[in-house]
Amino acid sequence: MTKIKLIILLGVVVGFLTSCEWDNYDAPGSMLQGNIVYNGEAINVSYNDVIFELWEPGWQLDIPIDVTVDQDGSYSALLFNGTYKLIIPSAQGPWRNNVNSTTGSDTVLVNLNGDMNLDIEVEPYYMIRNAQFSASGRDVTATFQAEKIITDAGARDIERVNLYIGKTQFVDFRGPVASAEIGGGDIANPSAISMTATVPSLTPTQNYVYARVGLKIAGIEDMVFSSVQKIDL
Template identity: 50%
Template sequence: MKIRFQIRTLLAMLILFASCEKDNYTAPKSILSGRIVYNGEPIGVEYNQVRLQLWQPGFGKLAALDAQVDQGGSYSALLFDGSYKMVFPQGRGPFRTIQKDAAVKDTLFVNISGNQELDVEVMPYYMIRTPKFSGGENKVSVTLKLEKIITDVNARDIERISLYINKSQFVSRATNVGVTDVAGSEVKDLNSISLSTNVPALAPLQNYVFARVGVKIKDVEDMVFSPVEKVAL
């Protein structure tokens, strides 16, 4: 009985010591933030779908730290100071990454020492231009243009164009109260595209919705989006 008591006491002391050691670790305090951009212009994406990965070699088991990209194209990550490799997961994002050379490919290297801002330049398949929203009579409409950015052997066709509306500022495939899709095959002129969608009965009642346009590219999972806009009804 005495031996069992001593073992329990020893285990409790070890747990307490480990807890104190854990509490004594310095917490990360440097923020790396920026935007995903094309020629300095932010690229809109779907909330919580696109992410950057940051790798810091030399700290035990190598594992990626994820930095989610918000729907406006911005990201941020709380990090320890040090050197990191920054990459996009394979096949993610409505864009192609830019390869600097054959050695590093599309990996970005960043040294963190205090807060830092870093925009990540990419090549989108398409950019949404001049979206103009209007509302009234329980309907939201939009006109827009599409610019095809990648035109070489890596070019992709449009699968569909979608107009999404929602009660809140989070507007996407997963969060909407109304959507209208137009197949890419029906688009005859990228400089003249229009869509409209009906607004359902909203509870509680509100005289506005939030809207944005999304473009689905063939064989690309993530869509490119226009900025979210508040539309009066």
Template identity: 50%
Template structure:
């Protein structure tokens, strides 16, 4: 019985080691990072709401790698070396992505052979320009200009513009202490928008907030924002 026991133990050990070898692949170690830009200016969005897809041809039915964009337009991913296809799916982001001859979302070839930094050019519907934030008498005041970038048949109107303030650097519709929204007639002059909000009580007390202006475009889920600004009282 003892030889048979040793044989069975040795067989199980070989099976276990073989299984471990199959499971312990190296983790992806190649860095792919950059920004989403329009004419070298970062596109500011809501953190975690906008992403692009990376597909690696030749890997059967494996799914896309979703790469999130942070609120200041930056992205970062760990990949294996190889060839990828980059695409924004329809209705992702406050911008248009090029289409191919068949009318589908076009792809951009990305070759990873060592780490790569790459800015990705998009066409936003609008850009928030000349944003200014000040504090006085317990209020945060702001102003900006909205530049309409897409003016052809794909042009869209603005649904609302919103001043958001928050006690942390994450500032958007889901992360704010308070906000002021402009709609309708208040949007008549896109060259001169003005906002003002009263700063609520902050616990624990701090003498600053972070502010951004967000723009909701009609028929587009994701907002575009001004750059983040720290406002001292």
């Protein structure tokens, strides 16, 4: 019985010391931040939908750190210093990943030693250009151009374009107060697209809305968007 008590006591002590050692680890203190870009221009996406992964070789847990891309194409992550492999999974984003000159693949090596700004270059299938929004009464009109970036054998068609209008600056296909849609086959001129949606009465009363346009690429889950614009009604 005494031996059993001694074993239990030793187990408690070891567990306590291990817990203390774990608690004494420094918190991550280096900020990695930047944008997902094409030729230096941030690519707008839907809110909280697109991620990339950071892998730290040699760490005990062989699982990635998921970093979420904000709707304006920016990201940030508080990390420990170290060398990370940055990977954008193939199913993420309305783009095609670039081949990195250092790794010879779409993996990017990140050597983090203090705060770091890093823009991640990708190749989008399309970019939305010159998006303009105007209001007449409660009708909101958007005009824009859909520029096809990838034109080789990997090119894809436009499935549809959408105008989304919301009460807050987080605007996409989730719960807009008004929207409009044009199918890809119905777009007469990708360089002159126009869409209009009527904003209903809002409760509580609000004399402004937020709007953006999005483009759905055939066979790609994530849409590419314009930036969000506030519109007075």
